[in-house]
Ligand SMILES: NC(=O)C1=CN([C@@H]2O[C@H](COP(=O)(O)OP(=O)(O)OC[C@H]3O[C@@H](n4cnc5c(N)ncnc54)[C@H](OP(=O)(O)O)[C@@H]3O)[C@@H](O)[C@H]2O)C=CC1
């Protein structure tokens with residue numbers, strides 16, 4: 431099973447894009463890192479070669495969520511930060527019934543963070559004032575809703591509310607904050623017309639990439655005071 435890790439940063443959904451960038455960032459800062467992955471991309475091999483502990487987990491069931499928590503507890507007695515990045519941007523339609531879309535969105539964006547926060551509470555507490563962090567990755571649409579991703583937006587809104595509840599429950603040992611991005615990264619299948627439309631929705635008109643999230647995370651993890659808040663990373667989209 432290997433040696434116990436020293437206060438690792440735990441990242442859910444670390445196999446690609448933002449989660450993967452976060453894992454490499456914190457490894458480069460010489461943190462121990464645990465990531466959950468669902469699909470074993472080649473990037474997982476590279477993460478393991480770079481020293482991360484990569485644990486396969488599917489959060490589509492509560493049992494899968496709690497199995498991941500048990501696997502984390504088998505590797506460490508304390509956690510520096512728990513980053514709830516895992517997510518699916520599921521729209522209505524696409525052959526799925528509304529009931530299935532709603533279930534999947536609530537499972538990944540609400541059941542997983544809620545159950546993992548409770549299951550790993552004992553590993554987050556007991557390290558001193560503001561010594562540990564939980565980060566919920568929500569979305570700009572929490573403020574506005576979304577006509578094409580209704581269940582997704584509702585589930586992220588629930589996650590936004592969990593931020594304040596867990597901040598009240600876990601202070602002052604553990605800070606709990608949310609990051610609410612809008613367009614950060616395109617998906618590889620996004621066509622040029624979609625890309626231009628999406629860029630035009632903000633004042634800044636760029637897709638800034640993972641560094642915007644990484645820099646905010648570095649700030650939040652060094653704070654001894656900020657908790658219970660959501661931080662928009664949206665290029666001024668609300669002013670368009
Ligand atoms: N990218 C952007 O522009 C924006 C991102 N965000 C938020 O930022 C975070 C990161 O975004 P991004 O990197 O684009 O996310 P992605 O959708 O690219 O990746 C999310 C990760 O979560 C994993 N995941 C999805 N469903 C499950 C599940 N049931 N069980 C376990 N793992 C699962 C995926 O695994 P697998 O690869 O195997 O499917 C994937 O590795 C997300 O919370 C997202 O909602 C918010 C607004 C904009």
Ligand SMILES: Nc1nc2c(c(=O)[nH]1)N=C([C@H](O)[C@@H](O)CO)CN2
Nearest residue numbers: 517518519569612613614615617628
């Ligand atoms: N899990 C994901 N959530 C979101 C993604 C994504 O790729 N994966 N992408 C977006 C869009 O960039 C959107 O913000 C564009 O307006 C939203 N959420």
